[in-house]
Amino acid sequence: MISPGFTGAAIDRADHLRLKPERIAELEARPQARLLRLADLDPVLDEAGRLGWDSLDRRPEGAELIFLGLDKARPLFAPLRRLAAGQRAWSVFRLLAIMSAEDAALWGTARALVEWHNRHRFCANCGSPSELFRAGWGRSCSACAVEHFPRVDPVVIMLAEHSGRVLLGRQPQYPAGRYSALAGFMEPGESIEEAVARELKEEAGISVTNARYVASQPWPFPGSLMIGCFAEALEDHLTLDQDELEDAMWVDRAGVRGALAGEVAAPFLAPPPFAIAHTLLATWLAS
Structure with missing residues (x-):
């Protein structure tokens, strides 16, 4: 059977590192760490039609980091920025038509996480502002201690x-x-x-x-x-x-x-x- 789209991201998600801030900080400090290049939520491709990556010092001002995983020894991150509600650039479908399955799957993961964070900035239990934790794979409320995780x-x-x-x-x-x-x-x-x-x-x-x-x-x-x-x-x-x-x-x-x-x-x-x-x-x- 043909592999469905948005599947096949060949990275190690390294879940065991998400609750270890010191390890995530060490990964961020590595020279080979890379930041996914995004235009709001859409992918930015390089000259070869592959996902574009920057060094972490190119992080947009005010952006937090989401740890996507490890590409062999290369830590991969996505920038989390505040976005306007309801953004959808239909032009992304033209980009998906030329992207590799692996790139589409990795970008899809980043897009889903970034949009989830933007939709869930406040605790659903008490209404207080929530904060990123688990290296970007959850949000926690400092007011009532409830933890929230990306929904599917x-x-x-x-x-x-x-x-x-x-x-x-x-x-x-x-x-x-x-x-x-x-x-x-x-x-x-x-x-x-x-x-x-x-x-x-x-x-x-x-x-x-x-x-x-x-x-x-x-x-x-x-x-x-x-x-x-x-x-x-x-x-x-x-x-x-x-x-x-x-x-x-x-x-x-x-x-x-x-x-x-x-x-x-x-x-x-x-x-x-x-x-x-x-x-x-x-x-x-x-x-």
């Missing part, structure tokens, strides 16, 4: 199958012609299989059985875990939730094959390769 929101994303076809939908904000797998956040008190069935019923009006896990991927916008699944539809008549979907359609293998190949006459524009919907389509086609 689980999302099911699935292809429903019926008579040799899969169900794809589009939302209004998608680029023209793009269709993708249906998806939705899991809710408290339900399993992955139950979430798959609920979302397909709510969004497309179909009942499914035999929901099964295929693969997962982190999605750093801002911090989800996409849980890719297949399911078997019991019928193919669609009743769309117009608040969620602009359109949906069943696509056969020839249509999926053409879309993944980028054919002009394909019935839809495929999701980009770094999206797990692309992985699901390629896996379904190969099966």
